[in-house]
Amino acid sequence: MEQVEVNPIVSIKDIRYSVFNQGIQYEILRDISISIAKGEIIVLLGSSGVGKTTLLRIISQLIIPSHGSVIFNTQAQKNQRLYGYVFQEPRLLPWRRVLKNVLFGLEEMPLKKKDKLKRAEEVLSMVKLTGLEHRWPYQLSGGQMQRVSIARALVVHPKILLMDEPFSSLDVLTRAQLQNNLLEIQNSTGTSIFFVTHDISEAIMLADRIFILQGSPAVVADEIQIDLPHPRSKTSKSFINYSLKIHQQFS
């Protein structure tokens, strides 16, 4: 914990966000502050519509906060990006084959073609999609599409991976596979992950720390450190205890 506060890779400070509708101001986020350390998995947990995606869009600079700042205490190296983004839906570009979708983030980087291809092959292997490079998105299952989306985010060698409920539309078995796959990838790359979900089990399964976003306007209602070794079992006593604690928070 101490290291996290001293040397965070990303600092989200006092974020507030409001929207105006017919002249009326609606405050969505209030005073959100979260620090993310290198290699850490932070899960932002909250019910649907609370403002989780809004916070992620602020971190990725898709929208500007009304107040506060997002500071990246690190610089992207050459041919690297600060963050990779995985959307809730895969959002693959349907006119590009799998390989070209993965290469999308590298297109304006001054890398040689063979290096780009090497990177793409590496990340496709990480997400276990080797051999499907030349398929069109419509030829993939939902889980495979989301794997491509993860590969596309990883190929830019991000300092942090921003993930917006990426497994929420998948069946339970595929979701479990992808959670394990994500942990393997995090283990091998050391990338920090900021993961948004409304699923308590998923949060405990993945997180080093969980931030609970609640209320209207949403505030960080609680921060929970998950001290469980990987692989985590949903049936273990400590897992269930964490789950009960979080459920209590929501009730």
Add this chain to the structure above:
Amino acid sequence: MPESKHKYFRITKEVGSIPLKVTGLLAFLLLWELLVTIFGNARTLIPSPSQIMIVFYTEIRSGIWHRIVFSSFTNYIVGVSAGSLLGIACGVIVALHARIGHMTEYLVRLLRPIPPIAWIPIAIIFLGITPISASFIISIGVFWVNFFATHSAIRGVGSELIDVAVVFGHNTFFYKFTKVILPAALPSILTGIKTGLGQGWMTVVAAELFGIPGMGQRMVEAAGLLETRVVFVYMFSIALLYGVSDTLFTFIQGRLLQWNR
């Protein structure tokens, strides 16, 4: 892969239905031939298919058909190309710039309902009885089809795809337009071009009715002499040319949109 299997069945079904389609067409032609043989064509002026074929052959042998079809085809290509390119370009600009969209909205409403044929007198006055006049008339109908198809296609590209470009650092308008907006809008733009190709053939005859060399002129001349066989020859010529151009374009469209299943 299940999709290949699906495609296989679709092709098989298509190929399997060809004999039925040919039978239907042949039955119609036979019935037509029979009716003309029974009732004769002196009173009705309707020639039989075999008579049309003979005249068709004569027109080809004399070289008239080539010359006339070439003239019409040139008018058509120039008109369709100009109408499509301008329609797509204007559709893109109006869709991307809200202010231009507002500025042109009432203008579009004013001009759109005017049928291409209504421009014929204006074309004659300003461009004369020349092939350019015919191309101009053809291009008007094609322009609107492409303008509206492109406009709605570009407006329909969701911000979610543009967000993908932004989060991966592709922030320039040029990149977003060429790599995301245009490919996403391509299916509808191509549908617009295809509709425009058909629209062009519909207008080509009307555009040539006032004396510009081409199929329209030949049909009017023949009709004046009650040579309905010649009229039918060129009616079917248009159908044939439309069928060829439509098939070719459908093939190109299929190649370009392999991803769009």
